[in-house]
Amino acid sequence: MALVSLAFSVCVMIVCWPQLSSSDNSCPCPEIPKLNLTNLPQQGCFKIGDIFRYKCKDGYLRQVGTSNLIRCNDRGAVPQWSEPWLVCIRDPRITTTQPPKATRATTTESRTDISHYSISTSAITSWK
Template sequence: MEPASPLLSAGFIMVCFLGAVRLSTGDESHCPCPKIPPWPLTEDPPEKCHQISDTFRYTCLVGYVRKAGTSNLIKCELKNKVGQWQNSTLQCIGEMFTELSFIWKRNFFTFAFDFTLLISDFILLMSKRLSL
């Protein structure tokens, strides 16, 4: 069997190389959304292909929780013919902070309740003394 001509081999290699370059440039019609942006105090988002309307939920790092009133959900939307991730409102706060906040609120409520009872007892006592 006769070996292939050098010109044919070079042509084959060139076609393979150009095909690999074309596929490696990241065809935007295949993955229209950019990488998910990292967010403070969250786990790294996965590096994979995302489509328009895909959603992603950030996860706070161990020891942190999502602050009430903030959202960990973002969505890829088409804006000006370009895929963009929505801005996040997520705030991850330390679990200890949430526990201390609850304890402070509970103690303040207990104090306010006790103070109200004390005032009520005082008024009741004074009204009894005045009626004597």
């Protein structure tokens, strides 16, 4: 019985030892890299093959032709995130200048002041 117990203990140590001595591989991917003009990335546990989608800050949009997705890849000994290829540009629909204030249109009538003119009338009559 002691021999079986000893053999079982050795077997358990051989099978389990690498798992006990290695670091926790349940979250192998590093932190998501920060990217300019994007919201701070969420932190958490990411595995190989997981995808993260960046979001541009308010007032900015993803430039056409760039991607906001990155993936955690197993590249050799150390997993890493793919290179981000996102460019955030200012939203062209948002203007930074104030629109002109609405003004009330006023019309002025042109009137001639005739108070300083004198009008005289003369009648020519002939008396016969």
